[in-house]
Amino acid sequence: MKKAVGRVLSSSGEYHWDRVEITLYKNERVYRGEYLYVEVDGKRVFLQVEINPIKRPTSSYDEKLTRDGLVNRDEEREVWKASCWQVGYEEDGTIQPYLFPIPPLCEVYRPEPRELENFLTPLEPSITVGRIYPTDAPLKLGLKTLVRQGLLDCGGEGTGKTTLLLTILMALMEQTPRDQPIHVMVIDWDGEFNVPELVDAAKKKGGYLRLEAPMRFKKELKITPKEFYERVRRYLGLAPNSREARKLNAVLMRMRDQAIDWNRETYLNLISQIDDPAVESKLREQVDIIFPPQSEEGWDIRELVQENALVHLDFSNAENWDEIILTSRDALDICYHEARTNPRFGVIVVIDEVHNFAPQNIYEAPASKEAYESMVPVMKLLATTGPRNKIPLFVATQRLSEVEKVVSTQMGQNIFAFRVEDIDLERLRGIMGDIASAVRMLPRGHALFKGHAVKVRTPIISVIDKLAEPASVHKDLLSAWRRG
Numbered sequence: 001m002k003k004a005v006g007r008v009l010s011s012s013g014e015y016h017w018d019r020v021e022i023t024l025y026k027n028e029r030v031y032r033g034e035y036l037y038v039e040v041d042g043k044r045v046f047l048q049v050e051i052n053p054i055k056r057p058t059s060s061y062d063e064k065l066t067r068d069g070l071v072n073r074d075e076e077r078e079v080w081k082a083s084c085w086q087v088g089y090e091e092d093g094t095i096q097p098y099l100f101p102i103p104p105l106c107e108v109y110r111p112e113p114r115e116l117e118n119f120l121t122p123l124e125p126s127i128t129v130g131r132i133y134p135t136d137a138p139l140k141l142g143l144k145t146l147v148r149q150g151l152l153d154c155g156g157e158g159t160g161k162t163t164l165l166l167t168i169l170m171a172l173m174e175q176t177p178r179d180q181p182i183h184v185m186v187i188d189w190d191g192e193f194n195v196p197e198l199v200d201a202a203k204k205k206g207g208y209l210r211l212e213a214p215m216r217f218k219k220e221l222k223i224t225p226k227e228f229y230e231r232v233r234r235y236l237g238l239a240p241n242s243r244e245a246r247k248l249n250a251v252l253m254r255m256r257d258q259a260i261d262w263n264r265e266t267y268l269n270l271i272s273q274i275d276d277p278a279v280e281s282k283l284r285e286q287v288d289i290i291f292p293p294q295s296e297e298g299w300d301i302r303e304l305v306q307e308n309a310l311v312h313l314d315f316s317n318a319e320n321w322d323e324i325i326l327t328s329r330d331a332l333d334i335c336y337h338e339a340r341t342n343p344r345f346g347v348i349v350v351i352d353e354v355h356n357f358a359p360q361n362i363y364e365a366p367a368s369k370e371a372y373e374s375m376v377p378v379m380k381l382l383a384t385t386g387p388r389n390k391i392p393l394f395v396a397t398q399r400l401s402e403v404e405k406v407v408s409t410q411m412g413q414n415i416f417a418f419r420v421e422d423i424d425l426e427r428l429r430g431i432m433g434d435i436a437s438a439v440r441m442l443p444r445g446h447a448l449f450k451g452h453a454v455k456v457r458t459p460i461i462s463v464i465d466k467l468a469e470p471a472s473v474h475k476d477l478l479s480a481w482r483r484g
């Protein structure tokens with residue numbers, strides 16, 4: 001039988017539809033973020049606890065008595081309250097607001113875990129990534145929504161970000177229908193994803209391929225002159241009205257709409273036609289940024305993605321950050337182009353510590369300015385138009401405030417927020433709303449989820465299922481010494 005935890009009762013005496021104040025029965029407790037419900041007009045209207053204070057009127061002499069050690073706690077004088085926001089009621093699989101005031105003295109109930117699960121879980125096929133705190137009800141995310149919008153996973157050091165990415169990867173491999181192919185590319189800068197469970201799961205799902213740095217990708221692409229121009233501009237960070245951009249454009253205009261090869265040779269050939277030696281030599285000097293030496297040969301990343309459930313780009317052996325950034329840029333750019341032009345191609349891109357790939361301030365990130373000037377536009381393009389073009393980003397970061405702004409705000413449709421540093425809280429608030437402050441209290445493995453992949457737009461406190469351990473866990477300094 002359902003049991004009430006309290007009743008709607010407002011201390012001001014006014015009753016609204018969106019804000020609901022509850023007085024709890026004696027010995028009942030509710031926690032911040034918890035979902036409760038009332039029954040009005042035959043509808044089950046859900047509420048979410050925002051704050052849960054105890055009220056006890058303070059008398060003028062209380063302070064003095066307390067100072068002198070003359071008072072004891074008298075629980076009879078205490079009233080436990082909960083101030084809630086309305087979440088809404090369910091109708092045909094969507095959540096609707098109840099637009100009339102929630103009347104005084106309605107009884108307030110706590111849903112059974114099963115009822116909570118039904119209320120939050122979308123009707124579309126979903127994957128389970130954790131539990132709805134503090135129940136054992138699963139937190140399920142709509143798969144279709146997730147791959148159409150992408151995901152941002154942020155939190156301070158050691159809070160569980162990589163574990164969450166792993167859980168999501170495992171869920172994609174193991175929980176999706178058998179006849180549903182999955183294609184993921186993990187850009188792994190420090191080898192965190194060398195996880196045996198993940199490798200096994202990917203093999204079962206359709207194939208696992210790991211490439212180790214140094215790696216090169218074939219770039220034999222035919223693109224329009226206009227696209228050629230845009231790419232060069234993007235890679236070199238040229239403004240449209242710069243001399244270089246205008247001269248290059250003039251040469252490309254002569255090609256009309258004829259498709260041309262996107263490679264080093266074509267580039268060098270084109271710039272040799274520029275009638276300004278200074279511009280020509282400047283563009284020639286930068287050829288390595290666009291086409292790293294020998295980049296003509298190498299892997300066909302499109303093929304690898306299509307032939308495998310998981311392509312793992314492991315950069316733990318990379319010489320330096322420029323290599324990581326420029327190689328990742330190639331892989332992303334090739335996949336983006338393929339996803340746009342080939343109706344059967346698409347890939348989920350997973351990047352951990354994404355502030356190293358799309359930094360807000362390129363001077364404070366590990367690769368060179370030149371490398372970022374060519375990478376950041378690609379990341380922005382992916383963040384803004386990737387999901388709609390079948391190439392969504394699933395990214396994690398420890399430093400939300402250091403992620404390029406377009407990237408972080410575009411990724412805000414599905415967010416997991418673990419505990420973050422105060423400096424990152426501001427950015428999180430901008431994306432998530434005031435509720436973000438609640439994450440300051442979360443222990444490891446606990447995150448606030450807010451997004452379109454569940455039925456409600458209110459946040460959900462969740463405990464992430466740990467399905468595998470990130471590879472770095474046993475690579476800390478003290479363990480290394482112990483082994484030595």
Ligand SMILES: Nc1ncnc2c1ncn2[C@@H]1O[C@H](COP(=O)(O)OP(=O)(O)OP(=O)(O)O)[C@@H](O)[C@H]1O
Nearest residue numbers: 156157158159160161162163445464465466470473
């Ligand atoms: N949901 C969870 N349940 C249990 N343990 C967890 C959970 N999430 C993380 N942990 C543990 O916490 C530690 C740190 O996890 P993880 O490496 O995922 O955090 P991170 O935020 O990626 O850290 P870093 O900032 O070092 O990248 C690991 O030992 C991991 O096993």
Ligand SMILES: [Mg+2]
Nearest residue numbers: 161162163352
């Ligand atoms: Mg990590």
